[in-house]
Amino acid sequence: xxxxxxxxxxxxxxxxxxxxxxxxxxxxNETMHKEVVSVLKxxxxxxxxxxxxxxxxxxGFCAGQDxxxxxxxxxxxxxxxxxxxxxxxxxxxxxxxxMPKPVxxxxxxxxAGAGANIALACDLVLAAKSxxxxxxxxxxxxxxxxxxxxxxxxVVGRARAMGLALxxxxxxxxxxxxxxxxxxxxxxxxxxxxASKLAEHLASQxxxxxxxxxxxxxxxxxxxxxxxxxxxxxxxxxxxxSADYKEGVQAxxxxxxxxxxxx
Amino acid sequence: xxxxxxxxxxxxxxxxxxxxPEKRNALNNATLQEIVERxxxxxxxxxxKAVVITGNAQCFAAGADLNELIQLxxxxxxxDIRPTLWKRIDEFSKPLLIxxxxxxxxxxxxxxxxGDIVVTGENAQFGLPEIxxxxxxxxxxxxxxxxLVGQQLAMRWAMxxxxxxxxxxxxxxxxxxxxxxxxxxxxxxxxxxxxxxxAPLAIRAIKQSLKTIHEVNLSQGLKQExxxxxxxxxxxxxxxxxxxxxxxxQPIFRGM
Numbered sequence: 001x002x003x004x005x006x007x008x009x010x011x012x013x014x015x016x017x018x019x020x021x022x023x024x025x026x027x028x029n030e031t032m033h034k035e036v037v038s039v040l041k042x043x044x045x046x047x048x049x050x051x052x053x054x055x056x057x058x059x060g061f062c063a064g065q066d067x068x069x070x071x072x073x074x075x076x077x078x079x080x081x082x083x084x085x086x087x088x089x090x091x092x093x094x095x096x097x098x099m100p101k102p103v104x105x106x107x108x109x110x111x112a113g114a115g116a117n118i119a120l121a122c123d124l125v126l127a128a129k130s131x132x133x134x135x136x137x138x139x140x141x142x143x144x145x146x147x148x149x150x151x152x153x154x155v156v157g158r159a160r161a162m163g164l165a166l167x168x169x170x171x172x173x174x175x176x177x178x179x180x181x182x183x184x185x186x187x188x189x190x191x192x193x194x195a196s197k198l199a200e201h202l203a204s205q206x207x208x209x210x211x212x213x214x215x216x217x218x219x220x221x222x223x224x225x226x227x228x229x230x231x232x233x234x235x236x237x238x239x240x241x242s243a244d245y246k247e248g249v250q251a252x253x254x255x256x257x258x259x260x261x262x263x
Numbered sequence: 264x265x266x267x268x269x270x271x272x273x274x275x276x277x278x279x280x281x282x283x284p285e286k287r288n289a290l291n292n293a294t295l296q297e298i299v300e301r302x303x304x305x306x307x308x309x310x311x312k313a314v315v316i317t318g319n320a321q322c323f324a325a326g327a328d329l330n331e332l333i334q335l336x337x338x339x340x341x342x343d344i345r346p347t348l349w350k351r352i353d354e355f356s357k358p359l360l361i362x363x364x365x366x367x368x369x370x371x372x373x374x375x376x377x378g379d380i381v382v383t384g385e386n387a388q389f390g391l392p393e394i395x396x397x398x399x400x401x402x403x404x405x406x407x408x409x410x411l412v413g414q415q416l417a418m419r420w421a422m423x424x425x426x427x428x429x430x431x432x433x434x435x436x437x438x439x440x441x442x443x444x445x446x447x448x449x450x451x452x453x454x455x456x457x458x459x460x461x462a463p464l465a466i467r468a469i470k471q472s473l474k475t476i477h478e479v480n481l482s483q484g485l486k487q488e489x490x491x492x493x494x495x496x497x498x499x500x501x502x503x504x505x506x507x508x509x510x511x512x513q514p515i516f517r518g519m
Contacts, residue, residue: 234446238445241445
């Protein structure tokens with residue numbers, strides 16, 4: 001399949017989706033939205049893909065919305081930004097968080113606006129040392145979207161979320177890691193290899209079980225302990241019926257390395 | 264004629280599975296007829312204490328059979344058998360549990376609304392799309408739904424055909440529980456088995472009493488409840504229930 005704005009590769013059960021509009025710092029236009037969604041949707045259902053890596057070409061990761069795509073003439077009617085959020089950004093965030101397999105984000109450079117929040121929606125975020133995160137929305141009179149106001153206070157706490165969202169300052173990768181916002185910072189030239197290593201490891205693991213873990217952690221923020229305990233029971237019941245669990249127990253008893261199918 | 268599959272997966276519990284996957288379990292007359300026949304047999308079968316109706320993992324029932332509907336005009340509708348079939352389902356005297364995965368639309372939703380207890384999977388979606396066909400829900404949809412969720416939401420849903428999520432359905436009292444989709448039927452059967460172990464006559468009285476809440480006013484309802492209460496005092500199971508409680512053991516109910 002030919003794509004204009006992204007690169008797609010499938011290798012060793014890992015799907016690599018690379019944003020590829022480096023000149024525009026990989027900002028989203030309509031075509032990119034459509035291409036990203038179609039690939040992620042297909043991988044969601046494709047059981048041969050057991051981990052996904054989201055990354056980008058060039059010096060930036062993603063600058064969020066391409067403002068050129070939304071140019072507003074001074075006298076024209078205000079555009080309905082809610083519409084593009086409803087049509088593109090919200091479904092994209094749901095696709096990532098609902099994806100029944102781990103999604104790794106490799107942040108190679110600046111992640112601004114929706115770009116930062118798309119990264120935060122991923123399950124594990126690796127960032128190059130030179131990468132940075134900017135909640136740029138406040139500078140334009142806008143509100144952090146793509147889940148920003150949901151993820152930020154959950155990952156860095158209210159005080160830091162407020163600071164980041166109200167000031168729109170650049171946050172370095174190392175500071176982001178120190179604050180618990182991302183999983184790991186790696187040397188710039190090691191980003192790709194580290195992301196592949198992590199993804200290939202995850203792709204060899206019990207994918208179905210991992211998908212249930214992801215689900216449990218994602219909904220925990222909305223649940224009481226009591227509800228979460230019930231959910232854990234339900235999910236464990238599902239996990240216990242999986243082929244991988246059987247294999248895991250058998251391999252343990254037979255003192256060998258398990259071979260997981262992802263089911 | 265195999266529009267449904269039936270089995271007895273647990274003691275005292277019968278399971279009816281709608282089985283027209285190629286038509287997304289559309290409820291044509293023949294399917295409804297089969298359901299009614301099974302329910303009537305179960306009503307008379309003392310081994311059956313509760314019944315569960317379900318569809319499949321993707322779809323409970325996606326509506327009525329439009330090919331049948333389009334053939335009916337004002338005259339032939341007068342003699343249509345469907346209202347009688349729905350009435351028979353409504354008259355089933357034992358607990359009727361409904362396990363919904365996937366779509367329950369139109370007549371499928373209305374069948375759900377006939378259930379005494381409804382359990383859904385996370386992927387369940389309800390809706391009354393009849394308005395899009397220039398019709399209204401004709402099997403109690405407007406009536407039963409409004410009594411569950413109130414006039415406002417029922418108006419909105421019936422006039423727009425908007426889909427109702429599993430969460431929304433639970434929040435508004437259409438269903439009692441949301442489970443992981445793969446466990447919906449299992450959890451519903453567990454619930455049915457729990458009910459099947461209770462004293463059958465008391466269960467029957469409870470269903471009778473609760474089914475009339477929209478038929479009678481409070482004082483009449485209280486009077487009926489009292490009559491059922493007194494009537495149960497004459498049953499052996501009530502003696503057994505109280506005695507077992509006092510003797511700190513499990514009661515053995517025999518439906519007498």
